[in-house]
Amino acid sequence: MxxxxxxxxxxxxxxxxxxxxxxxxxxxxxxxxxxxxxxxxxxxxxxxxxxxxxxxxxxxxxxxxxxxxxxxxxxxxxxxxxxxxxxxxxxxxxxxxxHNIAMSENQRQFPLRPAGAEELSEFYSQSVDADAKSGCVGHLRMDFGASGMEFWHTWHAHNDDKLNTQTFKTELVDLVTELREHGPLKNRDGMRLFCMEQEGTPLSQGEPYVQGFVTESDQFRYCLRCNPTRGDYNAYLYIYDKYHQQLCQSQQAMSMTMGGM
Structure with a gap:
């Protein structure tokens, strides 16, 4: 820039x-x-x-x-x-x-990156079985209303809401606050420009602005699906508990080892 x-x-x-x-x-x-x-x-x-x-x-x-x-x-x-x-x-x-101004880079707690091809399935709801293996905590559905400046959101729990801990809730608030203030969740026009500037990964053929971005913390991975189109839901945020995912993978590996004995 x-x-x-x-x-x-x-x-x-x-x-x-x-x-x-x-x-x-x-x-x-x-x-x-x-x-x-x-x-x-x-x-x-x-x-x-x-x-x-x-x-x-x-x-x-x-x-x-x-x-x-x-x-x-x-x-x-x-x-x-x-x-x-x-x-x-x-x-x-x-x-x-x-003007002798010291330039500094924006330091974000949750920097977004374009999704990789292997991550595309994580931007949509999957089967109960797949949810359990991936450690999906839930997803947040959001839109900017008719004006494009509002912010409406609905939470949908996955895995019977068992992974929705206080640690997760606190971090989710921090993430959404940052993306509202400094990212694509500010308003619909801002999201469209963000998608153009960042060149995210297209998630839907023929809809170049339906794009996927990922950010991670120590415990959670966040997959943000952006769609800056009036009349549609403008964003879906799917969250995965990496600790739970690793535990499931370890148990599966152990089960396969035991089964082969």
């Missing part, structure tokens, strides 16, 4: 960057803060306010090396007389160097 050319701007006489596209939170370096620019309600083209997220009259993304302070009870800042666009363009790396 650092090699992309951004337009220079000034907000309150301080330097910043601008791009016409939405930028998913996961793509924003830690040393920058992203805000979306909204046009006025008359023609939508005249910049009016900065917000964390814009639904209508979206004009682009403003990236600032400092965090804006919104007045209490207000979710926007008016930009008239405060925001000025420059004619120059620059990369993030050059911008940071010019």
């Amino acid at each position: 650092t090699q992309t050319e951004y337009s220079l701007l000034e907000f309150d006489k301080k330097p910043g960057l601008f791009v016409y596209e939405r930028v998913p939170s996961i793509m924003v370096p830690q040393w920058l803060h992203a805000y979306e620019l909204q046009g006025n309600c008359r023609d939508g083209c005249d910049p009016e306010v900065l917000k964390k997220s814009v639904r209508e009259n979206f004009l682009g993304t403003v990236l600032l090396p400092w965090e804006l302070q919104f007045p209490q009870g207000q979710e926007f800042l008016r930009v008239r007389g405060r925001l000025y666009f420059m004619s120059q363009t620059i990369t993030m790396e050059a911008f940071a160097s010019e």
